[in-house]
Amino acid sequence: MRDLLDLGELHAEVTRKAIKHVHLSVLPPAGKVRVAAPQSMPLDTIRLFVVSKLGWIRSQQRKLQAQERETPREFLSKESHYLWGKRYLLEITHADAAPMVSLSPRKLYLQMRPDADQARCEEVLDAWYRQQVRDAVPALLERWQPLLGVKANRVFVQRMKTKWGSCTPASGYIRLNTDLAKKPPECLEYIVVHELIHLLEPTHNARFVALMDMYLPHWQHLRKQLNRLPVRHEDWAY
Structure with missing residues (x-):
């Protein structure tokens, strides 16, 4: 209703x-x-x-x-892309082989099949970003779950248009935005801690703020840092 x-x-x-x-x-x-x-x-x-x-x-x-927004990605060589807050220049190559993403100190290499269009390039790169977050999360959980005395039953990484993360305390499920892989690593840590604390306090009340202050004293600085960074260009629909 x-x-x-x-x-x-x-x-x-x-x-x-x-x-x-x-x-x-x-x-x-x-x-x-x-x-x-x-x-x-x-x-x-x-x-x-x-x-x-x-x-x-x-x-x-x-x-x-x-808030600043990224210009729409066109997936052209020399276009700027980001990983953990660092800027890389995109270099696209073509080969009759499985798509692949790799890095050098200054470049992000995207190998695609010759017939790949822009949508397919975006799909491959999004999957790679998703995996970067998935790979980073276990170490954060290993550190923070014992400190907080909580345990997430499952962590999902997905495209999210309106949030950096979410938590469903009843199920113990946490969801993280794929685009966190583009931001500095401390931003991902802040969101993970934020959502884990929701397993202790579901709302953003005074107790939640007190817990954040206790365990991550600089969390408000991290929140401001995350919210100042450019966000993905989207054709937002509701």
Whole structure:
């Protein structure tokens, strides 16, 4: 069940779920407002909650609209691509063999079949980025799970348009954005810790903030660093 709150210039999409608390999200790229609310909560109560958060909503929208975005990738030689925060120049070669990605100190080599189009190049490179995150996660889990006293049942790495990561505490599942492979390694660590702490505290309340402060004292600096970096160009659709 979905409702639409009309607050003048601001519109908020409301989705009813089997949850106990209201969750408010401001989504990229333009700052669309989405509210997840308990199924029995009256719409007027949700409206009052959203109105009370108008200052925060406007602040988040300004940040999203100001964030730098990558130009669309065309997969041409000499195009800039990134791995763990470092810039590489793309070098495309063709061979009648399986696609392959490799690195030199300054270049990212993408070997493709002669008939490969742009979509296929993107697919191969995305799969490679996904594997980079998958390869980096076990060491982070090995370090942080014992410290936090939690255990993720499964970690998925996937393309995510609106989040760097997510956690489902009931199942113990964590999801990470493939594009984290393009950012500095400490950004991935921050997101992993963030999602693991959600296994202790599902919401972003004062307890969550206190836990982040305790275990990763510079987490707010890392969050700002991640949010300042250019994000993937997308034709966002909702």
